[in-house]
Amino acid sequence: MSGAAGPLRVFVAALAHETNSFSPLPTSLRAFAADILHRAGDPATLPKARGFPAYGDLFTVAAERGDTVIDGPAAWTQPSGPAPRPVYEGLRDGLLAALAAAGPVDMVVLVLHGAMVADGYPDCEGDLLARVRAQMGPGLPVGAMLDLHGNASPAMVGSGAVIMACKEYPHTDYLPRMRELYAILAGMARGGRRARTLMRRVPVLGLYGTTEQPMRGFVDGLAGHEGRDGVLAVSVMHGFPWSDTEHTGAAVLVVHDGSDKGAAARVAGQVGDGFLRLATGMPNRRLPLAQALDLAVAAIGPGGPVVLADGADNPGGGAACDSTFVLRALLGRGIGNAALGMLWDPQAAAIAADAGVGARLPLRLGGKVGPLSGDPVDLDVEVLAVRDDARQRGLGGELTEPLGLAVALRAGGIDIVVNSHRQQVFSPECFTALGIDLAAKDLVVVKSTQHFRAGFDPVARATFYCDAPGSLNGDLPSLPYRHLRRPVWPLDPVGSLHAKGA
Numbered sequence: 001m002s003g004a005a006g007p008l009r010v011f012v013a014a015l016a017h018e019t020n021s022f023s024p025l026p027t028s029l030r031a032f033a034a035d036i037l038h039r040a041g042d043p044a045t046l047p048k049a050r051g052f053p054a055y056g057d058l059f060t061v062a063a064e065r066g067d068t069v070i071d072g073p074a075a076w077t078q079p080s081g082p083a084p085r086p087v088y089e090g091l092r093d094g095l096l097a098a099l100a101a102a103g104p105v106d107m108v109v110l111v112l113h114g115a116m117v118a119d120g121y122p123d124c125e126g127d128l129l130a131r132v133r134a135q136m137g138p139g140l141p142v143g144a145m146l147d148l149h150g151n152a153s154p155a156m157v158g159s160g161a162v163i164m165a166c167k168e169y170p171h172t173d174y175l176p177r178m179r180e181l182y183a184i185l186a187g188m189a190r191g192g193r194r195a196r197t198l199m200r201r202v203p204v205l206g207l208y209g210t211t212e213q214p215m216r217g218f219v220d221g222l223a224g225h226e227g228r229d230g231v232l233a234v235s236v237m238h239g240f241p242w243s244d245t246e247h248t249g250a251a252v253l254v255v256h257d258g259s260d261k262g263a264a265a266r267v268a269g270q271v272g273d274g275f276l277r278l279a280t281g282m283p284n285r286r287l288p289l290a291q292a293l294d295l296a297v298a299a300i301g302p303g304g305p306v307v308l309a310d311g312a313d314n315p316g317g318g319a320a321c322d323s324t325f326v327l328r329a330l331l332g333r334g335i336g337n338a339a340l341g342m343l344w345d346p347q348a349a350a351i352a353a354d355a356g357v358g359a360r361l362p363l364r365l366g367g368k369v370g371p372l373s374g375d376p377v378d379l380d381v382e383v384l385a386v387r388d389d390a391r392q393r394g395l396g397g398e399l400t401e402p403l404g405l406a407v408a409l410r411a412g413g414i415d416i417v418v419n420s421h422r423q424q425v426f427s428p429e430c431f432t433a434l435g436i437d438l439a440a441k442d443l444v445v446v447k448s449t450q451h452f453r454a455g456f457d458p459v460a461r462a463t464f465y466c467d468a469p470g471s472l473n474g475d476l477p478s479l480p481y482r483h484l485r486r487p488v489w490p491l492d493p494v495g496s497l498h499a500k501g502a
């Protein structure tokens with residue numbers, strides 16, 4: 001085919017949600033509006049949307065190449081339960097209408113998640129990509145950047161889209177990945193070979209940080225498969241275990257140029273087998289709360305605080321973020337000189353803020369959203385700090401994430417950060433912006449699964465992961481799954497598993 005000359009016209013859009021089937025929180029248009037809801041071509045809503053990693057990176061990459069961006073809609077909100085049908089259909093149809101209104105374009109780049117579920121749509125990304133393809137015809141280069149926590153599906157790949165994901169967890173590599181995806185699509189738009197995506201399912205559920213061995217070495221090894229035998233990019237989807245669908249689980253996506261399909265399949269098989277081996281061989285590092293606290297307390301010493309991650313209540317995976325299990329355990333054990341954050345309790349934050357800095361008052365904290373939040377905790381607190389302008393660093397490393405109304409409270413020697421804008425702890429600013437000196441603490445509890453490590457590893461003396469009750473509880477065999485494809489580890493024994501093609 002003949003390719004475009006001069007600057008490319010590139011349509012970009014985002015529709016991203018990590019859906020937790022077990023979350024007590026609904027996914028509304030109001031939730032998107034409170035986070036990111038950019039209307040196509042609206043300069044008023046664009047700056048906030050560009051703070052969304054991958055979507056913002058698209059503008060950077062297009063500018064580097066001198067191309068013209070047509071900004072379609074961008075929608076993202078904090079993980080929560082499945083979206084009602086009208087919410088998803090409205091966002092999807094808005095994106096398709098903006099694409100139709102954009103006129104002729106040379107390529108389409110979408111920022112999706114991969115684990116979005118809506119009422120009646122167990123695979124939103126597969127549905128969306130199929131509709132984009134149907135609307136634009138078979139020849140147009142279409143690309144999708146996913147979060148590696150997406151659950152890849154045959155429908156996504158069957159759309160003919162070039163599909164890649166970040167390789168790192170914490171997701172620190174969207175910019176280089178977007179450069180690669182963009183280059184592949186631009187090559188096609190300029191008349192190069194048509195790239196395609198091959199998928200191989202890996203029947204495992206779990207979370208796999210990439211900062212530590214053996215996953216670190218595995219991720220580093222992926223590049224060795226790229227740039228030869230027609231293989232352009234290799235993405236390993238870890239999957240999102242709390243999204244209950246038939247496609248939930250890990251997968252390998254190999255983008256190749258069609259010159260050697262056998263080589264692409266071989267790479268997918270090798271990488272998939274390697275990931276299966278690693279994933280099933282890794283010990284569950286999330287320990288029961290009591291055991292994790294024992295280890296954390298034993299590790300206290302000079303050289304920075306011990307960090308304990310309460311991943312089961314991570315709102316970044318759809319949990320309520322107001323659970324009190326860990327706070328209650330700290331109080332019960334009399335563990336002082338600690339900090340804990342951030343507890344999502346807008347009402348308590350408002351009461352403490354109204355009382356003012358220096359006030360002492362009885363306050364009921366957390367435990368409000370549902371049974372997985374535990375019971376509220378009644379404490380006599382001292383208000384240490386109140387701010388409504390504090391921000392933390394997001395995945396992009398900039399101070400992009402407002403905390404909302406945030407207060408620091410002290411009770412039983414524990415500094416507790418309570419805020420009004422539900423979000424996980426990414427960076428130490430959640431504490432330090434409220435005057436809490438982390439270096440002087442023995443123990444810091446963060447409501448986060450893994451993203452906190454980029455910001456806390458430099459100050460932490462040691463890091464432990466606990467498994468309290470919560471919507472993101474790590475005891476996967478105990479979850480009330482209805483749609484999972486079996487066998488899958490760790491619900492089924494390793495001997496019953498084998499990596500399969502899509």
Ligand SMILES: [Zn+2]
Pocket residue numbers: 147148149171
């Ligand atoms: Zn993710």
